[in-house]
Amino acid sequence: MTDGGGLVGIVLVSHSAAVAESVAELARGLAAGGPVAPVAAAGGTAVGGLGTSAERIVAAAREVDQGAGIALLADLGSSVLTVKSLLLEDELPAGSRLVDAPFLEGAVAAVVAASAGAPLATVESTAADAYTYRKS
Numbered sequence: 001m002t003d004g005g006g007l008v009g010i011v012l013v014s015h016s017a018a019v020a021e022s023v024a025e026l027a028r029g030l031a032a033g034g035p036v037a038p039v040a041a042a043g044g045t046a047v048g049g050l051g052t053s054a055e056r057i058v059a060a061a062r063e064v065d066q067g068a069g070i071a072l073l074a075d076l077g078s079s080v081l082t083v084k085s086l087l088l089e090d091e092l093p094a095g096s097r098l099v100d101a102p103f104l105e106g107a108v109a110a111v112v113a114a115s116a117g118a119p120l121a122t123v124e125s126t127a128a129d130a131y132t133y134r135k136s
Contacts, residue, residue: 006066069120
């Protein structure tokens with residue numbers, strides 16, 4: 001079901017390391033029950049502040065790359081712009097894709113789909129579908 005033999009990797013890009021790590025932990029926990037897709041948090045700056053680090057994003061993408069593609073979910077503003085720039089500059093592994101999805105709900109949906117062995121296109125559409133989740 002995957003494109004390159006492994007599972008689709010997920011990178012969570014946030015302005016806050018704590019937020020990225022917490023969302024990754026929640027998504028992993030909710031996807032548990034079998035193999036869990038590789039998930040990496042790329043939050044904050046290299047010195048621990050709020051912000052976005054291109055180096056952290058590239059390192060996280062390389063960490064989760066199993067050859068089946070990488071879904072990058074970003075929280076807002078400069079994190080989105082940084083991922084777009086890295087994609088344009090071909091700095092991320094082949095098959096990397098910025099996913100337009102809500103950060104928390106999209107991350108959980110992406111990790112669950114990727115853990116089930118879904119290909120990148122399905123992981124992306126499943127995460128994007130999280131925009132339609134109703135809470136009332």
